[in-house]
Amino acid sequence: MTKLLEWLFGVSLVGAVWALVTFDLLDLSLPQTYREVAWPMPLYLLVSFGCYSLATVGYRVATFNDCDEAAKELQEQIKEAKEDLRKKGLKM
Amino acid sequence: LQEIHVAMASRKTSHQNRVNGDKYSVLLPTYNERENLPLIVWLLVKYFGESGFNYEIIVIDDGSPDGTLDVAEQLQKIYGEDKILLRPRAKKLGLGTAYIHGMKHATGNFIFIMDADLSHHPKFIPEFIEKQKEGDYDLVSGTRYQGNGGVYGWDLRRKLISRGANFLTQVLLRPGASDLTGSFRLYKKKVLESLVEQCVSKGYVFQMEMIVRARQLNYTVGEVPISFVDRVYGESKLGGNEIVSFVKGLLTLFATT
Incomplete structure (x- = not known):
């Protein structure tokens, strides 16, 4: 089904x-x-589902992790990688 | 002393992996990723090397005009032809066929798929592998929406669209996985082969269809929280067109699965 x-x-x-x-x-x-x-029950159901949806999505947007650390780590690794690759003879 | 411990631990795991014979093929479809390809390959080599798993990286370049293939050839010289495999195609032909094309040449019994633009970090690879072994999962999917998972570089609008679309999808499809449009995943090779054959959608919807069909075929799905760092180089897009095609794809899956 x-x-x-x-x-x-x-x-x-x-x-x-x-x-x-x-x-x-x-x-x-x-x-x-x-x-x-x-x-009026269908209307009540619809309204409560709407409220539940808004609350859930709102909460999840507010608590969406910002991975600042990950971005910083990546930037440092990019520098390290570029240096190492240059040493190994890569021409960018 | 700690270093010795780490070295011993990694030797131990690499020994185990040689014994159990698992091999991981990473499929990297690329288009104009000259800047990013060396970096992602460097990171892959680093984390696979540290964890001691057997691996190969398959670069599927779709005729990038920016010289991605030249860079890939240089990388092959640096890291060896057994580690970097080049399977270029003449022009852009879509993700599904890129996976089929790459898999034909894959010698691993497991396949990683991920983006080559550095939004997916190879540091999570050992976690994917452990998770897979933990439950003998057919598929392990990275998720931005659970645990320590998250995103970097998204504004409020982007977060709202992402969470809203995810909620709507969860309600309509009840797919049993929290991140449907993510594309950092580990598959058993046979499972990926059978899924790719059945999936017809494009773009975001392709990843969603893969996981929805996986559930339909009773494959088991594990999840690993990942951080998603939005494109460092190049630009990322989420315009009206993407949203329209997402909704179309969602409704198609709603009516057909």
Whole structure:
């Protein structure tokens, strides 16, 4: 199953449950409060997922390591390498 | 005294490696890397030499007009034809075919792929090899997004795009690896051969497709944190075109894997 199909399957499952409760399709005569909680649920889910995404990406951007040490080390090694290669007879 | 210890330790590992017979072929596709090629080769020789693993470096130059191949020939004279192999091609033909071309001549049972522009540092090579041995992984991927991994020379915009794209990819594809577009990796040769055959994308997406297909084929993936130092010479690019082709590639993989 491709990822696309997995997503379609998941979304339709959630959608079906949501419709069952909100429109009481099976005539379970659920209490009114169930319906009232259920009908805006997709929007809530979407908004919380959006918030989660923003928070996660924001946190990861803020904590993205800056490898200053690595860059410095590389610059020094480049000098060392150039000198050594010249000695070995490399013409750049 | 410490030096003696180090020397003894390295002799010990080099002895072990001669016994178990593993050999690592490093594939270096180049295009206009005259400045960087000698430096990356020098660093590779240094770190492979210190750790004592058996290796060879295969330079696949795609007809660079700047004379990269001349420099490569000089390096071959300095370090020997058993260590530096030249497999040039007439013109730029893409990464996937460069790997296939390079692998045809590789005598190692493991293949390293990395960029020749010094953004990937050979000092991580021993860590890749240890990680691979630790879990007998089919593939070990360098990651900028975990542990001590990171980047140098990226501004906020670049970091935001990178993290955002990575998050979106994780959500949509759940690939089981944290860095999909990185290209510093160690493969078992057979695994790389079978993956390259199946992958059709170009550029950033090619690396992503390789790891997504690896997961699909039930290959095991290990990860090593790496620092990514953005191009010292030359210029790095991340324009609108790259972003559009990334999104296209992501959606293609989403629908087909």
